[in-house]
Amino acid sequence: MKPKWWNKGKRHLYKKDKIMRKLLSSYKGHLTTRNNFFYSLTRSIISQQISVSAADSVFLKFEKKCKGKINPKTVSQITVANLRRCGLSRMKALGIKSLANKILDKSFNPKLIKKMSDEDAINYLSSLRQIGRWSSEMALIFFYNRPNIWPVQDIGLLRAISNNYKKKYLPPKSFVNKLRKKFSPYCTLAVMALWYSVDNEPVQY
Numbered sequence: 001m002k003p004k005w006w007n008k009g010k011r012h013l014y015k016k017d018k019i020m021r022k023l024l025s026s027y028k029g030h031l032t033t034r035n036n037f038f039y040s041l042t043r044s045i046i047s048q049q050i051s052v053s054a055a056d057s058v059f060l061k062f063e064k065k066c067k068g069k070i071n072p073k074t075v076s077q078i079t080v081a082n083l084r085r086c087g088l089s090r091m092k093a094l095g096i097k098s099l100a101n102k103i104l105d106k107s108f109n110p111k112l113i114k115k116m117s118d119e120d121a122i123n124y125l126s127s128l129r130q131i132g133r134w135s136s137e138m139a140l141i142f143f144y145n146r147p148n149i150w151p152v153q154d155i156g157l158l159r160a161i162s163n164n165y166k167k168k169y170l171p172p173k174s175f176v177n178k179l180r181k182k183f184s185p186y187c188t189l190a191v192m193a194l195w196y197s198v199d200n201e202p203v204q205y
Contacts, residue, residue, distance in 0.1 A: 075096060
């Protein structure tokens, strides 16, 4: 089920920018949540700094290693060495193990994020091992379905801006910030449409 703000966001963006209007006309997908915080965040850790196809390959092996049960309890019982056999770097394997343990011992509580502002949530998530701003933003988009996330470190987003707005790659920061202001408070929807224009596949973590 798409977020409550989705249709209102479409109407808002249609009026704001003719290129975005064209992108939204082609983009028929919508944002859903998997209702599994641990799944979403482990997927974003795996996807860091590698291609989509490489991430998909590693994640399939990781899912197989978990016997289809991607949850903190299962992962806490898998050794770092076995996680690395899925194609994970040592740092990513340690990050996923740490996340599992912190959720199990309740030193990290995903439910607290619902009441936080976007920036406070990013700071809280970034306190986790191997979780930086980009991974935090992916969690806010794909698990919490926040409407106004604009991940300026995301290569796919920057490439899509360059392609659609006829800018060099990397596009100037000033232009990226100009778009963020234009698309607020529905940057997430703009990001989804821009991603789709590059890959023609709905993105999900």
